[in-house]
Amino acid sequence: MLKSAMFRCGQLCSRVFAVEFDLRTEPLYFTLSSTPQELHHAHQQLFGDGEKLFSLHVHCDNRTEKARTHAEIKHKLSDTLSRDCDVFEASAFIPNVKNSVVKGFFIRDKSTTSLSEDILKTLQQSKSVCVFSYKREGQHCWQEQWSPVSPVEDSVRKYVTPAAAAEHHPSTLNIRNADVYYCMNEAYEVLQECTDIIPESKEVLKLVDEQLEKSRGEGFPVIVIEGLDATGKTTLTEALRDTLNATLLKSPPQCLAPFRQRFDSEPPLIRRAFYALGNYITAAHIGKESQRAPVIVDRYWHSTAAYAIATAVGGRVENLPKPDSELYQWPEDLLKPNLVLLLTVSPEERLRRLRDRGQDKTVEEAELEINQLFRLKVEEAYKRIQNPACIIVDASPSPQEVLQQVQHLIRNKCHL
Numbered sequence: 001m002l003k004s005a006m007f008r009c010g011q012l013c014s015r016v017f018a019v020e021f022d023l024r025t026e027p028l029y030f031t032l033s034s035t036p037q038e039l040h041h042a043h044q045q046l047f048g049d050g051e052k053l054f055s056l057h058v059h060c061d062n063r064t065e066k067a068r069t070h071a072e073i074k075h076k077l078s079d080t081l082s083r084d085c086d087v088f089e090a091s092a093f094i095p096n097v098k099n100s101v102v103k104g105f106f107i108r109d110k111s112t113t114s115l116s117e118d119i120l121k122t123l124q125q126s127k128s129v130c131v132f133s134y135k136r137e138g139q140h141c142w143q144e145q146w147s148p149v150s151p152v153e154d155s156v157r158k159y160v161t162p163a164a165a166a167e168h169h170p171s172t173l174n175i176r177n178a179d180v181y182y183c184m185n186e187a188y189e190v191l192q193e194c195t196d197i198i199p200e201s202k203e204v205l206k207l208v209d210e211q212l213e214k215s216r217g218e219g220f221p222v223i224v225i226e227g228l229d230a231t232g233k234t235t236l237t238e239a240l241r242d243t244l245n246a247t248l249l250k251s252p253p254q255c256l257a258p259f260r261q262r263f264d265s266e267p268p269l270i271r272r273a274f275y276a277l278g279n280y281i282t283a284a285h286i287g288k289e290s291q292r293a294p295v296i297v298d299r300y301w302h303s304t305a306a307y308a309i310a311t312a313v314g315g316r317v318e319n320l321p322k323p324d325s326e327l328y329q330w331p332e333d334l335l336k337p338n339l340v341l342l343l344t345v346s347p348e349e350r351l352r353r354l355r356d357r358g359q360d361k362t363v364e365e366a367e368l369e370i371n372q373l374f375r376l377k378v379e380e381a382y383k384r385i386q387n388p389a390c391i392i393v394d395a396s397p398s399p400q401e402v403l404q405q406v407q408h409l410i411r412n413k414c415h416l
Protein backbone atom coordinates (compact mmCIF):
# COMPACT_ATOMS: atom_id res chain seq x y z
CA MET A 1 0.00 0.00 0.00
CA LEU A 2 2.76 2.37 1.02
CA LYS A 3 4.76 1.50 -2.07
CA SER A 4 1.78 2.12 -4.36
CA ALA A 5 1.20 5.49 -2.77
CA MET A 6 4.84 6.37 -3.33
CA PHE A 7 4.58 5.25 -6.94
CA ARG A 8 1.72 7.69 -7.43
CA CYS A 9 3.33 10.64 -5.70
CA GLY A 10 6.64 10.49 -7.49
CA GLN A 11 7.83 13.99 -6.70
CA LEU A 12 6.93 13.82 -3.01
CA CYS A 13 9.44 11.14 -2.16
CA SER A 14 11.94 11.59 -4.99
CA ARG A 15 10.85 8.43 -6.69
CA VAL A 16 12.67 7.85 -9.95
CA PHE A 17 11.28 5.87 -12.86
CA ALA A 18 13.45 3.74 -15.10
CA VAL A 19 12.34 2.31 -18.44
CA GLU A 20 14.50 -0.35 -20.14
CA PHE A 21 14.08 1.21 -23.57
CA ASP A 22 17.07 -0.54 -25.16
CA LEU A 23 18.80 -3.32 -23.20
CA ARG A 24 22.22 -2.47 -24.67
CA THR A 25 22.16 1.07 -23.27
CA GLU A 26 21.32 2.83 -19.98
CA PRO A 27 17.63 2.79 -19.02
CA LEU A 28 15.78 6.06 -19.50
CA TYR A 29 15.32 7.74 -16.13
CA PHE A 30 12.71 10.33 -15.22
CA THR A 31 10.92 11.79 -12.24
CA LEU A 32 7.59 13.60 -12.06
CA SER A 33 6.98 17.23 -11.23
CA SER A 34 4.07 19.64 -11.12
CA THR A 35 5.55 22.07 -13.65
CA PRO A 36 6.09 21.36 -17.36
CA GLN A 37 9.61 20.24 -18.26
CA GLU A 38 11.24 19.96 -21.65
CA LEU A 39 11.95 16.39 -22.74
CA HIS A 40 15.45 15.28 -23.77
CA HIS A 41 15.94 13.78 -27.20
CA ALA A 42 16.03 10.20 -25.83
CA HIS A 43 12.85 10.77 -23.83
CA GLN A 44 11.13 12.16 -26.91
CA GLN A 45 11.80 8.80 -28.56
CA LEU A 46 10.24 6.91 -25.67
CA PHE A 47 7.21 9.18 -25.31
CA GLY A 48 6.35 9.07 -29.01
CA ASP A 49 4.06 11.73 -30.41
CA GLY A 50 0.60 10.40 -31.31
CA GLU A 51 1.08 7.02 -29.62
CA LYS A 52 -0.93 5.71 -26.71
CA LEU A 53 1.38 5.43 -23.72
CA PHE A 54 0.78 3.59 -20.47
CA SER A 55 2.62 2.29 -17.46
CA LEU A 56 1.31 -0.25 -15.00
CA HIS A 57 2.32 -2.11 -11.87
CA VAL A 58 0.76 -4.51 -9.37
CA HIS A 59 -0.04 -3.31 -5.88
CA CYS A 60 -0.58 -6.07 -3.37
CA ASP A 61 0.73 -6.74 0.12
CA ASN A 62 1.21 -10.46 -0.30
CA ARG A 63 4.65 -10.93 -1.89
CA THR A 64 4.06 -14.34 -3.48
CA GLU A 65 0.73 -13.23 -4.94
CA LYS A 66 2.32 -10.03 -6.19
CA ALA A 67 5.19 -11.90 -7.85
CA ARG A 68 2.83 -14.34 -9.54
CA THR A 69 0.47 -11.60 -10.77
CA HIS A 70 3.44 -9.65 -12.17
CA ALA A 71 4.65 -12.76 -14.03
CA GLU A 72 1.15 -13.45 -15.32
CA ILE A 73 0.81 -9.91 -16.66
CA LYS A 74 4.23 -10.10 -18.30
CA HIS A 75 3.18 -13.29 -20.05
CA LYS A 76 -0.14 -11.81 -21.12
CA LEU A 77 1.40 -8.59 -22.45
CA SER A 78 4.05 -10.39 -24.49
CA ASP A 79 1.46 -12.84 -25.82
CA THR A 80 -1.14 -10.34 -26.89
CA LEU A 81 0.63 -7.05 -27.55
CA SER A 82 3.63 -8.17 -29.52
CA ARG A 83 2.52 -6.90 -32.96
CA ASP A 84 1.73 -3.22 -32.69
CA CYS A 85 2.94 -2.38 -29.23
CA ASP A 86 6.30 -2.07 -27.53
CA VAL A 87 6.36 -3.41 -23.98
CA PHE A 88 9.33 -2.36 -21.84
CA GLU A 89 10.26 -3.38 -18.30
CA ALA A 90 9.87 -0.36 -16.04
CA SER A 91 10.46 0.32 -12.38
CA ALA A 92 9.90 3.03 -9.82
CA PHE A 93 12.49 3.34 -7.06
CA ILE A 94 14.23 5.60 -4.58
CA PRO A 95 17.88 5.87 -5.61
CA ASN A 96 20.20 3.71 -3.47
CA VAL A 97 17.36 2.62 -1.17
CA LYS A 98 17.17 -1.16 -0.85
CA ASN A 99 13.82 -2.82 -1.46
CA SER A 100 12.32 0.42 -2.77
CA VAL A 101 11.69 -0.93 -6.27
CA VAL A 102 8.18 -1.37 -7.62
CA LYS A 103 8.40 -3.31 -10.87
CA GLY A 104 6.07 -2.67 -13.75
CA PHE A 105 5.79 -2.22 -17.49
CA PHE A 106 5.71 0.65 -19.95
CA ILE A 107 3.52 0.19 -23.03
CA ARG A 108 3.83 2.14 -26.26
CA ASP A 109 0.83 1.36 -28.41
CA LYS A 110 1.31 2.17 -32.09
CA SER A 111 -1.87 0.45 -33.23
CA THR A 112 -4.84 2.28 -34.70
CA THR A 113 -7.17 0.10 -32.63
CA SER A 114 -7.33 0.29 -28.87
CA LEU A 115 -5.60 -3.04 -28.38
CA SER A 116 -3.66 -2.13 -25.25
CA GLU A 117 -6.64 -0.34 -23.70
CA ASP A 118 -8.77 -3.49 -23.97
CA ILE A 119 -6.15 -5.54 -22.17
CA LEU A 120 -5.49 -2.89 -19.53
CA LYS A 121 -9.23 -2.69 -18.90
CA THR A 122 -9.42 -6.45 -18.25
CA LEU A 123 -6.31 -6.41 -16.08
CA GLN A 124 -7.60 -3.52 -14.04
CA GLN A 125 -10.92 -5.23 -13.46
CA SER A 126 -9.58 -8.54 -12.31
CA LYS A 127 -6.28 -7.72 -10.65
CA SER A 128 -4.71 -5.28 -8.25
CA VAL A 129 -3.22 -3.33 -11.12
CA CYS A 130 -2.50 0.42 -11.21
CA VAL A 131 -2.43 2.01 -14.65
CA PHE A 132 -1.14 5.46 -15.64
CA SER A 133 -1.42 7.09 -19.03
CA TYR A 134 0.97 9.59 -20.59
CA LYS A 135 0.09 12.40 -23.02
CA ARG A 136 2.64 14.16 -25.15
CA GLU A 137 2.13 17.88 -25.89
CA GLY A 138 4.98 19.13 -28.05
CA GLN A 139 8.12 19.24 -25.90
CA HIS A 140 6.23 18.18 -22.77
CA CYS A 141 4.71 14.95 -21.54
CA TRP A 142 2.44 14.47 -18.56
CA GLN A 143 1.21 11.48 -16.61
CA GLU A 144 -2.09 10.83 -14.88
CA GLN A 145 -3.96 7.89 -13.45
CA TRP A 146 -5.89 6.00 -16.10
CA SER A 147 -9.36 4.59 -15.99
CA PRO A 148 -11.14 2.88 -18.93
CA VAL A 149 -14.47 4.53 -18.16
CA SER A 150 -14.20 8.08 -16.89
CA PRO A 151 -11.30 10.30 -15.81
CA VAL A 152 -10.06 9.51 -12.30
CA GLU A 153 -11.49 12.19 -10.04
CA ASP A 154 -8.62 13.20 -7.81
CA SER A 155 -5.95 12.41 -10.42
CA VAL A 156 -3.35 15.16 -10.75
CA ARG A 157 -1.29 15.76 -13.87
CA LYS A 158 2.42 15.32 -13.35
CA TYR A 159 5.05 16.24 -15.88
CA VAL A 160 7.74 13.84 -17.00
CA THR A 161 11.11 15.29 -15.99
CA PRO A 162 14.34 13.74 -17.29
CA ALA A 163 16.52 12.50 -14.41
CA ALA A 164 20.17 11.55 -14.00
CA ALA A 165 21.26 7.92 -14.34
CA ALA A 166 21.09 5.98 -11.07
CA GLU A 167 24.39 4.97 -9.44
CA HIS A 168 23.03 1.48 -8.76
CA HIS A 169 20.84 -0.03 -11.46
CA PRO A 170 17.32 -0.34 -9.93
CA SER A 171 17.19 -4.09 -10.52
CA THR A 172 20.03 -4.54 -8.00
CA LEU A 173 18.10 -2.92 -5.14
CA ASN A 174 15.62 -5.74 -4.51
CA ILE A 175 17.88 -8.80 -5.02
CA ARG A 176 18.33 -9.73 -1.34
CA ASN A 177 15.70 -12.23 -0.23
CA ALA A 178 13.81 -11.97 -3.49
CA ASP A 179 16.33 -13.39 -5.99
CA VAL A 180 19.21 -14.50 -3.77
CA TYR A 181 18.75 -15.83 -0.24
CA TYR A 182 21.45 -15.45 2.41
CA CYS A 183 20.01 -17.72 5.08
CA MET A 184 17.87 -20.83 4.98
CA ASN A 185 14.93 -19.39 6.89
CA GLU A 186 14.30 -16.64 4.33
CA ALA A 187 13.91 -19.20 1.53
CA TYR A 188 11.99 -21.57 3.80
CA GLU A 189 9.42 -18.86 4.66
CA VAL A 190 8.75 -18.11 0.99
CA LEU A 191 7.86 -21.75 0.33
CA GLN A 192 5.77 -21.85 3.50
CA GLU A 193 3.77 -18.93 2.12
CA CYS A 194 3.10 -20.89 -1.09
CA THR A 195 1.80 -24.16 0.31
CA ASP A 196 -1.81 -23.33 -0.66
CA ILE A 197 -1.08 -22.34 -4.24
CA ILE A 198 1.81 -24.78 -4.86
CA PRO A 199 1.13 -28.00 -2.89
CA GLU A 200 4.58 -29.36 -3.90
CA SER A 201 6.10 -26.74 -1.54
CA LYS A 202 5.05 -28.90 1.43
CA GLU A 203 6.95 -31.88 0.06
CA VAL A 204 10.07 -29.80 -0.56
CA LEU A 205 9.93 -28.36 2.98
CA LYS A 206 9.52 -31.88 4.37
CA LEU A 207 12.67 -32.98 2.55
CA VAL A 208 14.54 -29.97 3.98
CA ASP A 209 13.35 -30.79 7.51
CA GLU A 210 14.50 -34.38 7.15
CA GLN A 211 17.93 -33.39 5.93
CA LEU A 212 18.93 -30.70 8.39
CA GLU A 213 22.68 -30.29 8.18
CA LYS A 214 24.69 -32.75 10.20
CA SER A 215 27.59 -30.96 11.86
CA ARG A 216 30.77 -31.42 9.90
CA GLY A 217 34.03 -32.02 11.66
CA GLU A 218 37.41 -32.13 9.98
CA GLY A 219 36.43 -34.44 7.16
CA PHE A 220 37.75 -34.93 3.63
CA PRO A 221 38.00 -31.94 1.24
CA VAL A 222 34.92 -30.67 -0.57
CA ILE A 223 35.48 -29.43 -4.12
CA VAL A 224 32.82 -27.61 -6.14
CA ILE A 225 32.88 -27.46 -9.94
CA GLU A 226 31.01 -24.53 -11.48
CA GLY A 227 30.48 -23.18 -14.97
CA LEU A 228 27.92 -22.43 -17.65
CA ASP A 229 26.03 -25.25 -19.30
CA ALA A 230 28.29 -27.38 -21.59
CA THR A 231 31.59 -26.14 -20.15
CA GLY A 232 32.40 -29.74 -19.17
CA LYS A 233 31.22 -30.05 -15.55
CA THR A 234 29.69 -33.52 -15.93
CA THR A 235 32.74 -34.81 -17.81
CA LEU A 236 35.17 -33.44 -15.22
CA THR A 237 33.21 -34.28 -12.06
CA GLU A 238 32.77 -37.91 -13.16
CA ALA A 239 36.49 -38.20 -13.94
CA LEU A 240 37.38 -36.69 -10.55
CA ARG A 241 35.02 -39.08 -8.77
CA ASP A 242 36.81 -42.03 -10.40
CA THR A 243 40.39 -40.81 -9.97
CA LEU A 244 40.01 -39.54 -6.39
CA ASN A 245 37.64 -42.26 -5.20
CA ALA A 246 35.39 -39.39 -4.27
CA THR A 247 31.64 -39.08 -3.76
CA LEU A 248 29.88 -37.05 -6.46
CA LEU A 249 26.97 -34.84 -5.38
CA LYS A 250 25.03 -32.10 -7.12
CA SER A 251 22.78 -29.19 -6.34
CA PRO A 252 19.83 -29.29 -6.72
CA PRO A 253 19.99 -32.82 -5.28
CA GLN A 254 18.36 -35.79 -6.94
CA CYS A 255 15.52 -35.86 -4.40
CA LEU A 256 14.32 -32.47 -5.72
CA ALA A 257 14.33 -33.57 -9.39
CA PRO A 258 10.57 -34.38 -9.44
CA PHE A 259 9.77 -30.80 -8.38
CA ARG A 260 12.23 -28.86 -10.52
CA GLN A 261 10.02 -28.31 -13.55
CA ARG A 262 7.19 -27.11 -11.32
CA PHE A 263 9.34 -24.49 -9.60
CA ASP A 264 11.07 -23.46 -12.84
CA SER A 265 7.72 -22.17 -14.07
CA GLU A 266 7.29 -19.91 -11.02
CA PRO A 267 8.49 -16.28 -10.74
CA PRO A 268 12.02 -15.66 -9.37
CA LEU A 269 10.92 -15.11 -5.73
CA ILE A 270 9.62 -18.70 -5.53
CA ARG A 271 11.90 -20.38 -8.07
CA ARG A 272 15.05 -19.08 -6.38
CA ALA A 273 13.83 -20.09 -2.92
CA PHE A 274 13.51 -23.64 -4.25
CA TYR A 275 17.12 -23.68 -5.54
CA ALA A 276 18.36 -22.06 -2.32
CA LEU A 277 16.79 -24.85 -0.26
CA GLY A 278 18.35 -27.39 -2.65
CA ASN A 279 21.78 -26.12 -1.55
CA TYR A 280 20.95 -26.75 2.12
CA ILE A 281 19.88 -30.32 1.34
CA THR A 282 23.10 -30.84 -0.63
CA ALA A 283 25.02 -29.31 2.30
CA ALA A 284 23.57 -31.98 4.59
CA HIS A 285 24.67 -34.68 2.14
CA ILE A 286 28.15 -33.11 1.91
CA GLY A 287 28.42 -33.03 5.71
CA LYS A 288 27.70 -36.74 5.87
CA GLU A 289 29.69 -37.93 2.86
CA SER A 290 32.82 -35.89 3.58
CA GLN A 291 33.35 -37.99 6.70
CA ARG A 292 34.04 -40.97 4.46
CA ALA A 293 35.73 -39.67 1.28
CA PRO A 294 36.51 -36.48 -0.69
CA VAL A 295 33.36 -34.89 -2.11
CA ILE A 296 32.98 -33.41 -5.60
CA VAL A 297 29.94 -31.15 -6.08
CA ASP A 298 28.50 -30.33 -9.51
CA ARG A 299 27.09 -26.76 -9.05
CA TYR A 300 26.40 -25.21 -5.64
CA TRP A 301 25.78 -21.69 -4.27
CA HIS A 302 27.87 -19.92 -6.93
CA SER A 303 25.41 -21.17 -9.58
CA THR A 304 22.37 -20.27 -7.52
CA ALA A 305 23.56 -16.72 -6.91
CA ALA A 306 25.17 -16.03 -10.30
CA TYR A 307 22.17 -17.17 -12.37
CA ALA A 308 19.73 -15.38 -10.08
CA ILE A 309 21.65 -12.11 -10.18
CA ALA A 310 22.19 -12.29 -13.95
CA THR A 311 18.47 -12.91 -14.52
CA ALA A 312 17.35 -10.19 -12.14
CA VAL A 313 19.62 -7.55 -13.60
CA GLY A 314 18.43 -6.25 -16.94
CA GLY A 315 20.67 -5.28 -19.83
CA ARG A 316 24.42 -4.86 -19.71
CA VAL A 317 27.19 -6.32 -17.54
CA GLU A 318 27.77 -2.79 -16.16
CA ASN A 319 24.36 -3.01 -14.48
CA LEU A 320 25.45 -5.84 -12.16
CA PRO A 321 25.86 -5.03 -8.46
CA LYS A 322 29.30 -3.43 -7.95
CA PRO A 323 32.17 -5.89 -7.32
CA ASP A 324 32.36 -5.03 -3.60
CA SER A 325 28.59 -5.49 -3.08
CA GLU A 326 27.44 -7.59 -0.11
CA LEU A 327 25.21 -9.43 -2.59
CA TYR A 328 28.25 -11.53 -3.58
CA GLN A 329 28.87 -12.76 -0.01
CA TRP A 330 28.39 -16.45 0.79
CA PRO A 331 25.46 -17.19 3.19
CA GLU A 332 26.63 -17.46 6.81
CA ASP A 333 24.65 -20.63 7.51
CA LEU A 334 25.60 -22.65 4.39
CA LEU A 335 28.40 -25.21 4.55
CA LYS A 336 31.49 -23.84 2.78
CA PRO A 337 33.49 -25.95 0.36
CA ASN A 338 37.30 -26.08 0.49
CA LEU A 339 37.73 -25.24 -3.18
CA VAL A 340 35.51 -23.83 -5.94
CA LEU A 341 36.64 -24.13 -9.56
CA LEU A 342 34.97 -22.26 -12.40
CA LEU A 343 35.26 -23.89 -15.83
CA THR A 344 35.43 -21.39 -18.67
CA VAL A 345 35.53 -21.87 -22.44
CA SER A 346 35.13 -19.38 -25.29
CA PRO A 347 31.56 -18.83 -26.56
CA GLU A 348 32.55 -20.52 -29.85
CA GLU A 349 33.87 -23.65 -28.12
CA ARG A 350 30.82 -23.77 -25.89
CA LEU A 351 28.59 -23.59 -28.95
CA ARG A 352 30.56 -26.41 -30.57
CA ARG A 353 30.07 -28.58 -27.47
CA LEU A 354 26.36 -27.84 -27.33
CA ARG A 355 26.16 -28.80 -31.01
CA ASP A 356 28.08 -32.04 -30.42
CA ARG A 357 25.71 -32.84 -27.62
CA GLY A 358 22.98 -32.75 -30.26
CA GLN A 359 21.12 -29.61 -29.22
CA ASP A 360 18.94 -28.26 -31.99
CA LYS A 361 20.97 -25.86 -34.14
CA THR A 362 18.36 -23.14 -34.33
CA VAL A 363 17.69 -23.20 -30.60
CA GLU A 364 21.37 -22.98 -29.95
CA GLU A 365 21.94 -20.07 -32.32
CA ALA A 366 18.99 -18.18 -30.94
CA GLU A 367 20.48 -18.74 -27.51
CA LEU A 368 23.81 -17.33 -28.62
CA GLU A 369 22.24 -14.20 -30.04
CA ILE A 370 19.64 -13.45 -27.40
CA ASN A 371 21.51 -14.61 -24.36
CA GLN A 372 24.91 -13.16 -25.11
CA LEU A 373 24.45 -10.45 -22.49
CA PHE A 374 23.00 -12.94 -20.04
CA ARG A 375 25.98 -15.32 -20.31
CA LEU A 376 28.43 -12.49 -19.82
CA LYS A 377 26.59 -11.47 -16.67
CA VAL A 378 26.48 -15.03 -15.26
CA GLU A 379 30.24 -15.43 -15.77
CA GLU A 380 31.02 -12.04 -14.28
CA ALA A 381 28.79 -12.71 -11.26
CA TYR A 382 30.50 -16.10 -10.74
CA LYS A 383 33.85 -14.33 -10.63
CA ARG A 384 32.67 -11.69 -8.16
CA ILE A 385 31.36 -14.11 -5.51
CA GLN A 386 33.48 -14.05 -2.36
CA ASN A 387 34.25 -16.12 0.64
CA PRO A 388 34.98 -18.55 -0.97
CA ALA A 389 35.85 -17.04 -4.34
CA CYS A 390 36.26 -19.38 -7.32
CA ILE A 391 39.47 -20.22 -9.14
CA ILE A 392 39.14 -19.95 -12.90
CA VAL A 393 40.09 -23.01 -14.94
CA ASP A 394 40.55 -22.84 -18.70
CA ALA A 395 38.43 -25.80 -19.78
CA SER A 396 39.18 -25.58 -23.51
CA PRO A 397 41.94 -28.24 -23.66
CA SER A 398 41.08 -31.96 -23.96
CA PRO A 399 39.18 -33.65 -21.10
CA GLN A 400 42.38 -35.41 -20.03
CA GLU A 401 44.34 -32.14 -19.89
CA VAL A 402 41.58 -30.36 -17.98
CA LEU A 403 41.52 -33.24 -15.50
CA GLN A 404 45.29 -33.05 -15.00
CA GLN A 405 45.16 -29.29 -14.51
CA VAL A 406 42.43 -29.68 -11.90
CA GLN A 407 44.16 -32.57 -10.11
CA HIS A 408 47.23 -30.35 -9.83
CA LEU A 409 45.13 -27.54 -8.29
CA ILE A 410 43.48 -29.97 -5.86
CA ARG A 411 46.85 -31.37 -4.78
CA ASN A 412 48.15 -27.85 -4.14
CA LYS A 413 45.12 -26.40 -2.42
CA CYS A 414 43.64 -29.41 -0.63
CA HIS A 415 46.71 -31.62 -0.24
CA LEU A 416 44.89 -34.57 -1.80
Ligand SMILES: Nc1ncnc2c1ncn2[C@@H]1O[C@H](COP(=O)(O)OP(=O)(O)O)[C@@H](O)[C@H]1O
Nearest residue numbers: 229230231232233234235353357397398399402
Ligand atom coordinates in the same frame (compact mmCIF):
# COMPACT_ATOMS: atom_id res chain seq x y z
N1 LIG B 1 37.60 -30.75 -22.29
C1 LIG B 1 36.70 -31.01 -23.26
N2 LIG B 1 37.05 -30.92 -24.56
C2 LIG B 1 36.14 -31.16 -25.54
N3 LIG B 1 34.87 -31.51 -25.33
C3 LIG B 1 34.46 -31.62 -24.05
C4 LIG B 1 35.35 -31.38 -22.95
N4 LIG B 1 34.66 -31.57 -21.80
C5 LIG B 1 33.40 -31.91 -22.15
N5 LIG B 1 33.29 -31.95 -23.50
C6 LIG B 1 32.07 -32.27 -24.27
O1 LIG B 1 31.23 -31.10 -24.23
C7 LIG B 1 29.86 -31.47 -23.99
C8 LIG B 1 29.38 -30.83 -22.67
O2 LIG B 1 30.06 -31.39 -21.56
P1 LIG B 1 29.37 -31.70 -20.17
O3 LIG B 1 30.40 -32.35 -19.33
O4 LIG B 1 28.06 -32.41 -20.37
O5 LIG B 1 29.10 -30.20 -19.67
P2 LIG B 1 28.14 -29.63 -18.48
O6 LIG B 1 27.97 -30.73 -17.48
O7 LIG B 1 28.96 -28.48 -17.95
O8 LIG B 1 26.89 -29.18 -19.14
C9 LIG B 1 29.83 -32.99 -23.97
O9 LIG B 1 29.43 -33.43 -25.26
C10 LIG B 1 31.25 -33.39 -23.63
O10 LIG B 1 31.59 -34.63 -24.19
Ligand SMILES: Nc1ccn([C@@H]2O[C@H](COP(=O)(O)OP(=O)(O)O)[C@@H](O)[C@H]2O)c(=O)n1
Nearest residue numbers: 229251252275299300301303304305307308
Ligand atom coordinates in the same frame (compact mmCIF):
# COMPACT_ATOMS: atom_id res chain seq x y z
N1 LIG C 1 22.92 -25.03 -7.52
C1 LIG C 1 22.14 -24.60 -8.50
C2 LIG C 1 22.05 -25.28 -9.72
C3 LIG C 1 21.22 -24.80 -10.71
N2 LIG C 1 20.51 -23.66 -10.52
C4 LIG C 1 19.63 -23.13 -11.58
O1 LIG C 1 19.47 -24.13 -12.60
C5 LIG C 1 19.72 -23.63 -13.92
C6 LIG C 1 20.86 -24.34 -14.63
O2 LIG C 1 20.84 -25.65 -14.32
P1 LIG C 1 21.54 -26.74 -15.22
O3 LIG C 1 22.19 -26.12 -16.42
O4 LIG C 1 22.35 -27.58 -14.30
O5 LIG C 1 20.31 -27.53 -15.70
P2 LIG C 1 20.30 -28.81 -16.55
O6 LIG C 1 19.99 -28.31 -17.93
O7 LIG C 1 21.66 -29.44 -16.42
O8 LIG C 1 19.19 -29.60 -15.91
C7 LIG C 1 20.01 -22.18 -13.75
O9 LIG C 1 18.86 -21.47 -14.18
C8 LIG C 1 20.22 -21.94 -12.27
O10 LIG C 1 19.47 -20.82 -11.92
C9 LIG C 1 20.61 -23.02 -9.31
O11 LIG C 1 19.97 -21.99 -9.11
N3 LIG C 1 21.42 -23.49 -8.32
